[in-house]
Amino acid sequence: MALGLPSVLPGSQPSIGELIRAGQPTFSFEFFPPKTPAGEQLLWQAIRELEPLRPSFVSITYGAGGTTRDTTVDLTERIATETTLLPMAHLTAVDHSVAELRNVIGRLAGAGVRNVLAVRGDPPGDPTGEWVAHPQGVHYAEDLVRLVRESGDFSVGVAAFPYKHPRSPDIATDTRYFIRKCRAGADFAITQMVFDADDYLRLRDRVAAAGCDTPILPGVMPVTKLATIERSEQLSGAPFPPALAAQFAQVADDADAVRRLGIDQANQLCQRLIDEGVPGLHFITMNRSTATREVWLNVAAGTRA
Numbered sequence: 001m002a003l004g005l006p007s008v009l010p011g012s013q014p015s016i017g018e019l020i021r022a023g024q025p026t027f028s029f030e031f032f033p034p035k036t037p038a039g040e041q042l043l044w045q046a047i048r049e050l051e052p053l054r055p056s057f058v059s060i061t062y063g064a065g066g067t068t069r070d071t072t073v074d075l076t077e078r079i080a081t082e083t084t085l086l087p088m089a090h091l092t093a094v095d096h097s098v099a100e101l102r103n104v105i106g107r108l109a110g111a112g113v114r115n116v117l118a119v120r121g122d123p124p125g126d127p128t129g130e131w132v133a134h135p136q137g138v139h140y141a142e143d144l145v146r147l148v149r150e151s152g153d154f155s156v157g158v159a160a161f162p163y164k165h166p167r168s169p170d171i172a173t174d175t176r177y178f179i180r181k182c183r184a185g186a187d188f189a190i191t192q193m194v195f196d197a198d199d200y201l202r203l204r205d206r207v208a209a210a211g212c213d214t215p216i217l218p219g220v221m222p223v224t225k226l227a228t229i230e231r232s233e234q235l236s237g238a239p240f241p242p243a244l245a246a247q248f249a250q251v252a253d254d255a256d257a258v259r260r261l262g263i264d265q266a267n268q269l270c271q272r273l274i275d276e277g278v279p280g281l282h283f284i285t286m287n288r289s290t291a292t293r294e295v296w297l298n299v300a301a302g303t304r305a
């Protein structure tokens with residue numbers, strides 16, 4: 001046991017890294033910690049509705065501004081103890097000293113949580129502002145990966161950016177640093193949301209060409225309303241594919257048609273990704289179940305039969 005933290009008991013929860021490498025594509029759902037009682041109700045409704053689909057794992061994001069940090073740990077623990085789902089906690093380095101990070105990692109280990117997505121996070125307040133590490137904290141996800149790995153028997157994932165991270169000067173630099181965090185001990189990676197399979201495939205190819213075989217799961221989010229497109233651009237810093245945006249613009253006045261097109265596009269994207277041999281699909285649910293379930297039934301059920 002490293003650093004005096006409660007090490008995760010071997011066998012207590014499956015390792016997501018091992019699940020991903022087992023052969024069959026994994027299917028996973030991402031949730032965020034709600035901030036209101038109504039949001040909490042919505043989340044648990046989504047969890048209960050998605051649970052029967054038996055996803056490989058679910059993940060819970062970590063609030064950037066410090067508002068949802070405790071709830072991320074609490075929610076991950078609750079999912080671990082009250083559902084049949086395998087939870088993974090996201091963890092960021094924002095505003096945390098190494099001692100505080102160790103404390104959070106220790107709480108996760110104490111709850112039997114074995115899987116962590118180690119991401120650096122963005123500056124609180126203005127996510128596009130200058131990144132300043134905590135004076136006693138870590139600078140990059142790479143350092144966080146090492147910290148989690150040396151803290152116990154964790155399986156660690158990292159973030160990947162098909163269009164490069166908005167702060168990276170170019171694709172080559174972005175790829176180099178991505179590979180460094182894989183080599184620091186990441187078992188797998190998950191991308192920001194992708195809407196075009198080729199964007200994901202280019203990332204996969206350049207990482208493989210650089211000699212890195214860390215499995216990369218594409219992040220997928222069905223567009224159910226036009227606001228989702230705008231939100232995706234804000235969240236990812238990447239432009240929504242123009243050809244796809246033009247299709248949505250044609251049905252912009254018809255909310256049902258937008259939703260149908262979004263589901264249809266997500267079905268096609270997921271099918272293409274599966275045909276291309278992705279190691280899994282990671283669905284960003286926005287704490288709602290219906291669209292994810294529809295796409296799942298169209299694509300995922302067939303691959304598990």
Ligand code: FAD
Nearest residue numbers: 061062064090119120121140141159165168177190191192
């Ligand atoms: P890093 O890998 O540290 O990279 C950040 C930048 O620094 C990149 O430009 C990189 O190229 C560069 N870099 C890396 N290492 C070095 C180095 N040694 N020297 C110089 N430059 C370097 N945010 C949250 O707040 N909470 C979440 O729960 C969350 N979940 C996410 C899940 C996924 C799947 C993804 C894709 C993102 C998530 N994010 C989350 C967003 C993420 O925190 C931000 O995108 C953040 O800006 C980058 O995180 P990172 O882990 O990729 O950072």
